[in-house]
Amino acid sequence: MVVNGGGPQGHPVEETLEGGIPLNGGSMVGGPVPNPLGANKELFVETIAKDAYVYAQQGKRKTLQRKDLDNAIEAIDEFAFLEGSRCEPARIHMERLLLLEGDREVEVVGGCHCSAWPEECLRLPALKTFFPDSPWEVTVDVGRCSEPTYGAGSLFCMPTKFSTALVKNPSGGKVIRTLESCEMKEKCYRVSQVEYYYEIVHSSTGHREKRLKEIDVGRCLGSCSSGDPCLLRESQGGEKCLAWAEVASRRCAPHRYDVHIFRSHRDRIRTVVAIQQCKCRG
Known part of the structure; x- marks a missing residue:
């Protein structure tokens, strides 16, 4: 890449193919020009990391958090292109x-x-x-x-x-x-999960028929947060917790059901339970 049409000390830079072959008919002085993008990336990461670390120190922390990077991006106009990205x-x-x-x-x-x-x-x-x-x-x-x-x-x-x-x-x-x-x-929620069963039904004429029955039995996904168990921290905004409470584990579990009863193809009464709602339970 050529900036202002010149190289180091203002000397012109000739365009070359990989291997040092000149494109403009000039003489070949050396091999291909090294790509400076790698060094630019390192400098960029180092700059934004230093700015973010200032905010971490203000919060009396030694480790960077996402909010430190966000604060650094918002404070410097040159980093405006990063806003809305991650x-x-x-x-x-x-x-x-x-x-x-x-x-x-x-x-x-x-x-x-x-x-x-x-x-x-x-x-x-x-x-x-x-x-x-x-x-x-x-x-x-x-x-x-x-x-x-x-x-x-x-x-x-x-x-x-x-x-x-x-x-x-x-x-x-x-x-x-x-x-x-x-x-x-919500963090604890129900998703669809369809299962299929053979069902025996009798028509109005008395004929016995085997049909495919579709039931959305559902399942529960997600997690249940119990909040911050820390009761007392070393300082405001500090990471070190001095006292914490024992929090009972909670899980996302079925809360309401529907029951489907039908006759299976083996001529037995079959009961299938379908989840209708999920809720955090201790």
Whole structure:
């Protein structure tokens, strides 16, 4: 890249192809000009990190938080282009680790980038690579939900509909759950889960028929926050907690049900319970 048409000490810079071949017929002095973007990225990250650390020190903290970066971006006009964006993983691949307690699959972030922060609840792409550096390497869009910037009270952008994708591996295949849609929901919420059963019915003429019965049994997703258990901190806005309360664990569980009773294809009375509402319970 040439700025103001000159190189170091104002000497002209000739355009060259990779390998040092001149494009404008001039003589080749050396190899290709090194790309300065890497150094610029390091300088940018160092600058914004230093500014964010000032806000962390004001809060008497030694670790950076998201709000420190937000404050640094809002305070400096040169960082205005970052407003409304967030740092997110650019590449993720799954690796299987052999631990003492057995195999565990972990996500490894291969790089980060700034992306737009949508103001509405959307399903966004999220690419994950399975079995990297192998003949079975494949990348799947598993999807994720956005985090809207506007205040929506107690509602959050949560996953509501899922699908599956089959990934081939040395053992035959692996089923990967993918996200299809997101909606604004409470943290503990019900999602649809359809199950199918054979039902025996008798027509008006007395004939016995076997039909396929569809029941949305539902399931509960989400989490139940119990608030901040810390009762006393070292200082206002400090991270060190001096006294905390024991909080009973809460879970998102079914609250209301519907009951479906029918005769199965084995001529037995079958009862299926369907979840209608979910609620946090201790």
